[in-house]
Amino acid sequence: MMDIKQLKMSTFDDALNHITDNIVLGIGSGSTIELLVPKIAEKVRAEKLNIIGVCTSTKTAFIAKEHGLKIVDINDVDHVDIAIDGADEVDSNLNLIKGGGGALFREKVIDTMAEKFIVIVDETKEVAHLGDKFKLPVEVDKFNWLLLARKIEQDQPVIAMRRMADDVPFITDNGNYILDLELKERLDPYQLHEYLIHLIGVLETGYFLDTTEAVIFGTQDGVKIKQRS
Known part of the structure; x- marks a missing residue:
């Protein structure tokens, strides 16, 4: 049986598949994203990708720069191609509660600016209704x-x-x-x-409503992807 960290990390391959050359990448915040950042850096180096990153928190930006990613201020870009972030709760409509790490404003700026917003979570974050488990x-x-x-x-x-x-x-x-x-x-x-x-x-x-294109769930039965209909 996988623990929460393993469930989170099981989503990474599917998330990384969305990262291609010559994009502006929105990088979220929180424990899941902090585990993902080194994997993003590995992919960028291995495939020699030209990627500019914008981060939803100073902590994520610090970690990303430490791993050699090119990070700029949000005001230095005019668009975001794809944003990848975590969530504290996900309902059946792929609406979210975010902000457990306190970065909800910057997350909302970048995640809603993105042409494509992908969320990665473990299965414990799926709820019947928002506010069910999380404030x-x-x-x-x-x-x-x-x-x-x-x-x-x-x-x-x-x-x-x-x-x-x-x-x-x-x-x-x-x-x-x-x-x-x-x-x-x-x-x-x-x-x-x-x-x-x-x-x-x-x-x-911390409500993120009608913004998510897909949620990648790490579950005990494998990775499950839900797309916005």
């Missing part, structure tokens, strides 16, 4: 974060908690806080996203 991350300004948390709890059936890391508030690469919303009941992701995104002080939500 919804929301990136918010430091200035009014507590007012936002109180308003969201007042208006929606959720518990809003500021994310902490080692007993201090977690700070995103953009210098903001993350509110993790625990959904008390099944909520429509489209409606909740629309409500949240119009609150002053909310930068972005």
Whole structure:
């Protein structure tokens, strides 16, 4: 029986098949992508590919550069050919919750900019509905974060908690806080996203809706690929 790390790594060959010459590649963030980056670098070297990478977090960019990949700032490119990223939850419509690593804003910029967005996950990330197992991350300004948390709890059936890391508030690469919303009941992701995104002080939500072209699942029964219909 494979462990979670092995399930994640079982998706890599199918993900790497999407990487071809002369592309701008969006490289996501999180534990799965950190394992994938060295494999991308190996493919680029072995096949002498001309690839420019843009990364969804400073940590991913650091790792990618350490492995010799050419990484540029997102403002230095005008398009992204393909983005490969992980996810915290995937529903039957291939909608996602992302942001467990706190990079949801930059992930959304790059992943939605991509012509093709591919997600790689292990089978534990598949859920009946978004918010089933994982809290919804929301990136918010430091200035009014507590007012936002109180308003969201007042208006929606959720518990809003500021994310902490080692007993201090977690700070995103953009210098903001993350509110993790625990959904008390099944909520429509489209409606909740629309409500949240119009609150002053909310930068972005961890809902990734209608953006994913395919999800590659690592399962105990082998790799399974689901395409958006």
